[in-house]
Amino acid sequence: MNRKIFAKVSGGIAATIASLAVSTAAFAQDATPTIDKGDTAWMLTSTLLVFLMILPGLALFYGGLTRSKNMLSTMTQIGAAAALAMLIWVMYGYSMAFGEGGNAFVAGFGKAFLAGVTPDSVSGTIPEYVFVCFQMTFAAITIALVLGSTVERIKFSAVMVFAIVWLTIVYFPIAHMVWAPTGYFFGLGALDYAGGTVVHINAGVSALVAAIILGKRKGFPTEPMMPHSLTLTFVGTGLLWVGWFGFNAGSALSANGAASLAMINTFVATASGGLSWMLVERLAGHKGSALGFCSGVVAGLVAVTPAAGNSGPFGAIVLGAVASVVCFFAVSKLKPMFGYDDALDAFGVHGVGGIVGAIGTGIVCAPSLGGPGKADFAIGHQLVIQIEATLATIVLSTIGTVIAIFIAKAVTGLRVTPEIEADGLDIGEHGERAYN
Numbered sequence: 001m002n003r004k005i006f007a008k009v010s011g012g013i014a015a016t017i018a019s020l021a022v023s024t025a026a027f028a029q030d031a032t033p034t035i036d037k038g039d040t041a042w043m044l045t046s047t048l049l050v051f052l053m054i055l056p057g058l059a060l061f062y063g064g065l066t067r068s069k070n071m072l073s074t075m076t077q078i079g080a081a082a083a084l085a086m087l088i089w090v091m092y093g094y095s096m097a098f099g100e101g102g103n104a105f106v107a108g109f110g111k112a113f114l115a116g117v118t119p120d121s122v123s124g125t126i127p128e129y130v131f132v133c134f135q136m137t138f139a140a141i142t143i144a145l146v147l148g149s150t151v152e153r154i155k156f157s158a159v160m161v162f163a164i165v166w167l168t169i170v171y172f173p174i175a176h177m178v179w180a181p182t183g184y185f186f187g188l189g190a191l192d193y194a195g196g197t198v199v200h201i202n203a204g205v206s207a208l209v210a211a212i213i214l215g216k217r218k219g220f221p222t223e224p225m226m227p228h229s230l231t232l233t234f235v236g237t238g239l240l241w242v243g244w245f246g247f248n249a250g251s252a253l254s255a256n257g258a259a260s261l262a263m264i265n266t267f268v269a270t271a272s273g274g275l276s277w278m279l280v281e282r283l284a285g286h287k288g289s290a291l292g293f294c295s296g297v298v299a300g301l302v303a304v305t306p307a308a309g310n311s312g313p314f315g316a317i318v319l320g321a322v323a324s325v326v327c328f329f330a331v332s333k334l335k336p337m338f339g340y341d342d343a344l345d346a347f348g349v350h351g352v353g354g355i356v357g358a359i360g361t362g363i364v365c366a367p368s369l370g371g372p373g374k375a376d377f378a379i380g381h382q383l384v385i386q387i388e389a390t391l392a393t394i395v396l397s398t399i400g401t402v403i404a405i406f407i408a409k410a411v412t413g414l415r416v417t418p419e420i421e422a423d424g425l426d427i428g429e430h431g432e433r434a435y436n
Contacts, residue, residue, distance in 0.1 A: 070426060139167060155416050173396070213405045241301065302350055323353045
């Protein structure tokens with residue numbers, strides 16, 4: 001009888017131990033990062049949407065704004081600079097921005113050439129390769145945005161040299177500081193959902209500095225330099241708006257509620273921006289123009305980028321409208337006042353709109369204004385952080401661009417000859433014409 005009791009007790013203990021072992025194994029499995037198929041599918045889609053913003057979106061948007069003799073040159077510069085950025089990103093850019101080690105200003109080179117990244121590597125709930133690709137498209141479009149100020153007179157070779165240096169000393173460190181968990185501004189609590197500082201202020205300020213050093217186009221501002229195809233610019237605008245959903249909603253890095261908030265904000269802020277620009281045109285005594293609508297759409301997109309997941313829908317509407325109005329005056333008043341030749345208004349829209357959006361995010365995030373901020377969110381405290389991040393980005397972009405543009409000048413000469421500029425860069429730099 002005692003043996004039977006002992007057997008039952010022993011069996012119960014063994015069953016309990018086995019159950020605990022299974023539970024422990026299950027807990028360990030849950031603690032291991034796993035890939036979510038829904039998140040992965042959304043991020044694969046978002047990555048392709050951001051790429052759509054570059055080719056054909058930005059290429060058509062910028063290309064249509066140039067004179068016909070520079071159409072192919074503009075599109076080629078954008079495509080080639082973006083392609084170069086992709087190669088540099090996988091060589092060492094990803095490691096500098098999101099790699100292991102380093103400090104608050106730049107990561108280490110432990111992941112150079114994607115060392116240690118495999119199909120089984122996980123970043124959050126998605127494969128690390130997907131995260132690498134998503135962030136790669138951000139780097140590619142940022143350098144392409146800078147070129148909006150320098151088209152129609154910069155050498156193609158200078159663009160390529162500039163891109164290498166600028167990405168290395170400007171974009172990668174700023175991306176690390178803002179978005180990496182060990183980054184300086186990330187640690188301060190700066191809000192930049194999808195790239196107000198990293199992409200738009202960075203690109204816009206760099207565009208202004210590059211344009212000033214490069215000099216004005218021959219005949220600017222006395223000769224008419226009208227866009228040769230607003231139809232193509234309008235098509236490019238539509239592609240940018242569509243692609244921007246990957247840019248903003250994709251920055252949630254998951255198919256979740258934050259992505260849905262970023263999506264609706266990208267709809268309404270952009271709509272507000274496009275209509276506000278046309279309204280200001282009317283109030284200024286002009287007709288509401290297609291170019292004005294396109295410019296306002298981009299201004300709204302730029303402004304909502306840092307606020308996409310940090311604002312309520314109505315805060316986003318106000319932010320898009322304010323940015324559109326400020327950008328209108330930057331383009332129509334500020335540029336003529338100072339006389340710089342920002343050819344396609346990269347600074348006037350991306351730089352100025354990015355500044356409005358980055359600082360405004362510190363306001364619209366407040367829960368009292370419908371934002372998703374915590375109950376103890378303090379607008380004043382957050383504004384100080386946003387302004388600090390904005391000013392630091394302006395300073396770093398300025399210094400880095402000066403270095404990059406002078407290196408490009410030393411290596412390539414920087415600017416095409418007056419004869420090539422007069423004939424057009426399509427034939428002078430590439431030996432072909434957009435239209436025959």
